[in-house]
Structure formats: C-alpha cells, structure tokens
Amino acid sequence: MAKSPLTLYLAAPRGFCAGVDRAIKIVEMAIEKWGAPVYVRHEIVHNKFVVDGLRDRGAIFVAELDQVPNDRPVIFSAHGVPKAIPAEAARREMVYVDATCPLVSKVHIEAERHSEAGLQMVMIGHAGHPETIGTMGQLPQGEVLLVETVDDVATLAVRDPERLAFVTQTTLSVDDTAEIVAALRARFPAIVGPHKEDICYATTNRQAAVKEVAPKIDALLVIGAPNSSNSKRLVEVGRNAGCAYAQLVQRATDIDWRALDGIRSVGVTAGASAPELLVKEVIDAFRARFDTTVEIVETATERVEFKVPRILREPA
Ligand code: 0CH
Ligand code: SF4
Numbered sequence: 001m002a003k004s005p006l007t008l009y010l011a012a013p014r015g016f017c018a019g020v021d022r023a024i025k026i027v028e029m030a031i032e033k034w035g036a037p038v039y040v041r042h043e044i045v046h047n048k049f050v051v052d053g054l055r056d057r058g059a060i061f062v063a064e065l066d067q068v069p070n071d072r073p074v075i076f077s078a079h080g081v082p083k084a085i086p087a088e089a090a091r092r093e094m095v096y097v098d099a100t101c102p103l104v105s106k107v108h109i110e111a112e113r114h115s116e117a118g119l120q121m122v123m124i125g126h127a128g129h130p131e132t133i134g135t136m137g138q139l140p141q142g143e144v145l146l147v148e149t150v151d152d153v154a155t156l157a158v159r160d161p162e163r164l165a166f167v168t169q170t171t172l173s174v175d176d177t178a179e180i181v182a183a184l185r186a187r188f189p190a191i192v193g194p195h196k197e198d199i200c201y202a203t204t205n206r207q208a209a210v211k212e213v214a215p216k217i218d219a220l221l222v223i224g225a226p227n228s229s230n231s232k233r234l235v236e237v238g239r240n241a242g243c244a245y246a247q248l249v250q251r252a253t254d255i256d257w258r259a260l261d262g263i264r265s266v267g268v269t270a271g272a273s274a275p276e277l278l279v280k281e282v283i284d285a286f287r288a289r290f291d292t293t294v295e296i297v298e299t300a301t302e303r304v305e306f307k308v309p310r311i312l313r314e315p316a
Pocket of ligand 2: 017018019020078101102103104170171200201202203230272
C-alpha cells in the first residue's frame with residue numbers, strides 16, 4: 001500500500017544547548033583524566049540515554065554526596081547545587097568539578113548579590129526541581145520565597161515590600177513567567193530583578209521555534225525526558241499555540257501511531273538535554289510509515305559555547 005504524504009517540520013534550534021554540551025564533556029573528560037569510576041551527583045542532565053551512555057563509560061550516578069567515597073572525583077550536575085554541597089566536598093577534601101551551567105551560576109550570583117544588598121529574594125521556579133533547590137540553596141534556608149504561579153504572588157508574605165528582588169529558573173515558560181513577573185511588579189512596584197527574567201537563550205529559542213511551527217501542524221512531538229523541565233515546557237508552548245495533540249516522547253518507540261493516524265503534518269523538536277540521535281530516530285520512524293518530506297523551520301542560530309573548568313584543561 002502506498003504511504004500517505006506527510007510534512008515533518010523540524011524546529012531549529014532544538015536539542016543540546018551549550019550548558020548541556022559542556023556538562024557532558026565535563027563527565028567524559030573527568031573519566032579520561034582520573035579514570036573510572038567518576039561519580040556524578042544527580043543525572044548530569046535529565047536524559048536517560050545521556051546518563052546510560054556515560055554510565056557505560058564509567059560514571060556512577062548518585063542522589064547525594066554521602067554516597068561518594070572521599071577518594072573519587074565527583075561532578076555536580078548542570079542544574080546547579082546548594083552552596084552546602086561544594087562546601088561539604090571541600091570539607092571532605094574531595095576532588096570535585098562543578099558542571100553547573102554558567103547561566104545558572106549567573107543567577108546564583110544575582111541572588112547572593114541582592115541578598116547582600118539587604119533585599120529579600122523571591123524565586124520564580126518549580127518546587128522540588130534541582131535548579132530551584134540549587135538557586136534557593138545559595139542563601140540560608142528560609143531566606144528565599146518560592147513563587148510557582150500568579151496565584152502565589154497574591155499570598156506572598158514578605159518582610160518589607162520596599163526591599164525585594166527576584167530571580168527565576170532558567171527553563172521556565174517565557175509566557176507564564178512574564179505573567180508572574182507582571183503580578184510581582186504590580187503588587188510590589190519596588191521589586192528589583194532582571195530586565196525580563198532569567199530564562200536562558202536556549203529555552204527562549206526552543207520555545208520561539210515551537211510557536212513558529214505550531215500553526216503549520218496537526219501534531220507536535222517533543223523529544224525529552226519526563227523530568228526535563230525545559231522539554232515539558234515545549235509541550236505546553238505547543239498546546240498553547242493551538243496544537244491540539246502535543247506529546248513528550250523519550251524516543252521513537254514511545255510514539256502512539258494510532259493517535260497520529262490520518263495526520264498530514266507533524267512538528268518535531270527536542271529539549272535541551274535530548275541528543276540529536278533520538279531526533280534522527282524519530283524522523284526515520286516517520287519515514288518508515290509516511291511518504292515524509294522534512295522541512296526545517298529555523299527561527300534563530302546559536303553560537304554559544306562554554307569552556308570546561310580549568311581543572312579539566314590542565315594535565316593530570
Ligand atoms: O530542563 P531541566 O532544568 O529539567 O534540565 P535538563 O532537561 O537536564 O536540561 C538542561 C538544563 C540544565 C539546567 O538549566
Ligand atoms: Fe544553561 Fe540554558 Fe542549557 Fe540550562 S537550558 S544548561 S541554563 S544553556
């Protein structure tokens with residue numbers, strides 16, 4: 001039977017950002033430098049295939065620092081860690097490498113700077129997410145107030161409405177965050193913060209590309225893990241932009257082909273932690289079932305690159 005025609009709109013930019021690239025490189029270079037095993041606290045990035053690949057090469061992933069022996073190197077994930085973690089590693093005289101994305105570290109510094117200036121900090125982020133835990137953990141417990149929604153702003157109990165500042169998680173929805181920031185500024189006109197928010201270039205660009213693709217498509221597939229904040233936001237952006245069927249898939253085998261029966265067009269993108277190999281796998285799966293034409297929808301070009309920490313650039 002002849003395959004039915006389908007246009008696959010491939011969003012660009014998609015997939016790995018500079019912070020993820022750097023974090024993976026840090027684990028690979030650490031294994032090369034110190035030999036296996038090298039420990040990694042938390043998934044280096046939220047992707048099972050990345051984690052499995054590094055585990056095969058000699059990385060051991062743990063939830064907490066106390067699971068790491070003193071005499072092996074440990075790497076902190078791209079999402080960032082509370083201040084207490086490197087402090088504890090230093091106390092135990094461990095070799096550690098911080099793979100926190102420099103754009104997350106920048107937010108950590110902002111929070112500290114505002115707090116030192118006597119401002120109470122508000123963080124816009126998702127409760128329990130490692131980046132939120134890491135950023136809030138730059139200041140003593142209880143110092144940072146968490147806001148997740150516009151409704152949270154109304155009930156926020158602050159020390160002094162005149163002496164407030166805010167920071168955000170880097171992987172939030174640009175549109176939802178703009179509403180929360182507007183609510184904060186309306187209730188606390190003196191609040192200090194970044195020009196818009198702290199959402200990074202990669203998050204912004206991936207969401208913009210989905211918005212461009214959404215009006216053209218019958219369905220959207222976002223390649224990414226269920227615990228990946230930026231990937232989940234891409235699904236929401238697709239739905240909000242009018243795409244009735246938008247799904248997160250980890251890889252081609254997750255695709256619900258029955259739900260896609262009769263479609264003429266599909267959008268494909270990938271979260272910042274999803275390898276391009278999985279995108280290729282998804283495209284091949286469409287080619288096997290449809291007479292597929294791939295069209296790239298490019299809304300930005302990215303040239304950001306981050307250096308790995310000096311300890312990995314020096315000889316052993
Ligand atoms: O999107 P989140 O933060 O859940 O993390 P990820 O999927 O590992 O992507 C990389 C972002 C790391 C920190 O900004
Ligand atoms: Fe850095 Fe943004 Fe990538 Fe997070 S999503 S690692 S902040 S570049």
